[in-house]
Amino acid sequence: MAKKSKTAFVCNECGADYSKWAGQCGACGAWNSLSEVRLGPAHTDSRSANFTSAQAGYAGAAGQGRVQKLSEIDLSELPRIPTNASELDRVLGGGLVPGSVVLIGGHPGAGKSTVLLQTLCHLSQKLPALYVTGEESLQQVAMRAKRLGLPADHLQMLSETNVEQICLTAGEVKPRVMVVDSIQVMHMAEVQSAPGSVAQVRESAAYLTRYAKQTGTALILVGHVTKDGSLAGPKVLEHIIDCSIMLEGTHDSRFRTLRAHKNRFGAVNELGVFAMTEQGLKEVSNPSAIFLQRADEIAAGSVVTTIWEGTRPLLVELQALVDDSSLGNPRRVAVGLDQNRLNMLLAVLHRHGGVLVGDQDVFINVVGGVKVMETSADLTLLVSVVSSFRNRPLPRDMVVFGEVGLAGEIRPVPSGQERLREAAKHGFRKAIVPAGNRLKNDIEGMEVVAVKTLAEALNAIEMS
Known part of the structure; x- marks a missing residue:
């Protein structure tokens, strides 16, 4: 006599399963995410026993069931x-x-x-x-x-x-x-x-x-x-x-x-x-050389930053466009960056930088389709916004990076030395960086300006 198949309800968001349907998943809180799953009758497939002997000589995770002490485990790297x-x-x-x-x-x-x-x-x-x-x-x-x-x-x-x-x-x-x-x-x-x-x-x-x-x-x-x-x-x-x-x-x-x-x-x-x-x-x-294919004449709002991806630095261009808004609620658009972080940084720019763009449309784009996931591009974003707002192009050979706090302070970022060396290798001669990333040993041909606050960074831009 054929066994009757059982039915379960599985959440498409977190994978939790239930015996009956519900409108909301109790594990992750998602609504209307439970789907009915028909489970076949429990049985043992004898063909799966051949898996272990299919390739001799491999001691995988499923091959050993012996209990071992943590200190006795072989730490040799897997081939x-x-x-x-x-x-x-x-x-x-x-x-x-x-x-x-x-x-x-x-x-x-x-x-x-x-x-x-x-x-x-x-x-x-x-x-x-x-x-x-x-x-x-x-x-x-x-x-x-x-x-x-x-x-x-x-x-x-x-x-x-x-x-x-x-x-x-x-x-x-x-x-x-x-x-x-x-x-x-x-x-x-x-x-x-x-x-x-x-x-x-x-x-x-x-x-x-x-x-x-x-x-x-x-x-x-x-x-x-x-x-x-x-x-x-x-x-x-x-x-x-x-x-x-x-x-x-x-x-x-x-x-x-x-x-x-x-x-x-x-x-x-x-x-x-x-x-x-x-x-x-x-x-x-060399991805940095690809993402830095800039125009001959640098427009206002274009700034280069150094982000850290895994084990290597990567130079990318960040562009900003600030224009008068014809809407009652100005638009804030960020491509390649976090939209909420853009809104927060614009508030910091007004409070601690003295630049008000509340009645302006602000568009931010990371050239090349790169998604910036870290906070080292905070200072670069604000510098590009100020450059576009004042319609003042920045030097072509300048790189900017640093995290901006809510109090207007410029916080250091990891691997600052390697970021500066990568920028110098691609011909950049000036850098605005957090004071905590000040170089221990100077890089030949590069001027490094260390800043502690957003106001100091904007002053350094004015002098560029």
Whole structure:
């Protein structure tokens, strides 16, 4: 007699499950986020027992159950698999870790399949690799590889959407790196719901993750994004995987940025930069030179700052436009920066800098599509606003950075010495920095002006 399947309700935001439907999730407080999930009858799949013996010699997280003292644990670093792309390795923390699960997301057309196909084609020359495609046919993938001029003589391909069959085939092929494109089209026969649903995505990801952990296969999953730019599917998917990275970039820009949102084997604030060309995505080894392609004549409101991304400094241009507002409520628009922080800094500018822009429209843009997540661009933002408001261009070879407090003080930022050296390397000769970042050893050819308050910074600009 067939067992009756059970039903649960899972929150799409946090992954919490309930026995009955409710309008609000009690765990995260989200409204109308519970979706019905049909759970198949509990059973043991004997085929999963073959995972452990699929690749001999790997002692993964699921292979040992012995209790050990913390002091007795081997601290030798896990061996990593270089991907032949230094920017991707930087975001991953040094390469792929055997048995790890990486989720890469991005908008349609961002280049997810392209960068993974390039990576696997090069990796297949040195080790077994398997590319599983569920959205495209094998002919489509082969045509893309031919157009990009990739070596395709060793990469193994599979067109399949059934997760159990994928793991069985992979157990025979024994790849060290496997790509599944994409997780939203995968399905399991035991789960009674459509592909892409909460139940299918969660169960498929859990099944593939279990295979990767027990066989030591480096697994890369491709995920779709929603309209607001977040990864589609249940929130619990982010807890299952080891690394979540996003490939970002607009259709009208030839540059793509790769940023990690979660990484158990490296830093989460690393940034990789790629350029979209006819030969696919090419890594950009010196992003500062790309983002500093400025006009011959510098307009008012244009200021260069140095931000810190992971383990390296990055020079970006910040532009401000301040204009008379025809509306009763002037607009405040920030692209690449936090909107709320812009409003706060404009209040600080009025109170402690004596510059009132309350009746002006203020537009802020970070050139190149870069998103500035840290507070080191506070002083740069206010300097650019004052420059545009007074219609006074600033020197081309000047760089500004520093955090601004609510009392008008200029606070130091981490890695100030490295930021100044990066600016000097690109030809900048003057810098306005916090007093706490004053140089211990002078940099030849660079004048460093250390300021403690916003008023001192504005005075230094007037003298420039």
